[in-house]
Amino acid sequence: MVVESKLAPIRKGLLEYLVLKIVGVRSAYVPDILRRLAGTEFATQEGTLYPLLSKLRREDLVLYEWQESDMGPPRKYYRLTEAGKAQLAALDDYWTLINRTVADIGH
């Protein structure tokens, strides 16, 4: 579908923002994040999420801590750094701004 090919890059670009939002609420490990996104337009997979989280970690926006699990090996719990919180706030503001622009333009 032609429209779909234009929507895919929008979703891809917004995924990072949504991941920051999710780990901004409380620290989360990857299956938590996948579950939160499942069933939305942004449903994704580990193959996408791990490289994205590594990038965010290298940009010093998130960090992780190992937490023991009752079953299986310890898990990586991701949360926002101070820089991550600042960036999330900036993204929230910008998102509000472009939403307003999109709603206003063409009227």
Added chain:
Amino acid sequence: MELISVTARLNRSTLQFEDAAFQRLQAYLAEARGTLAGNPDQDEIVADLEQAVADQCTRRLPPGQLVVSLAVLQPALDEIGSVQVPGPAPAASGSAYAQPGRETSRPLQQVSEGALIGGVCTGLARYMGVNVWLVRIAAVLLLFATSGGLVPIYLVLMLLLPYAPRTGGNAQVRWLPGKFRDWNEFLRSKLSTTAS
């Protein structure tokens, strides 16, 4: 003779695979490595994926079955999905990281993660966007070509190059004397005060 099963260590888990499943898994991980070529977090992402495969397979193994078959592995790999490079749609094929000029310029820093000595080579590799082993081999060749003249240069870089922010995880510096980082910070603070 026939191979019955292969025992593989996937990050923190150990699992047995039928030969066909093992081949498929190797192909999947090799493809992931290829997509992530040049990514400084390649090893860590692959380790995360290995763990995801191990977790998925363990969950999907029917009761009483100990060896992961292709029938168990394939749906697991489908759910994990192939590795996608984050950010805007990557250009063309091949590694999105190896393309020169694509990445915004990065500062030249020492990178402790994955470092063998101080992180100068890992830092240079990241700066130039090439595989760290390429830099290390070049460094060893240069070491011989300069009959050891590279050693003081390396030490100066180790003492003066700033450190990339620590990102947790596999920050192992295997040979670096603990004091080096302190000396580095001390020297650079001295230099910046004399410069200003």
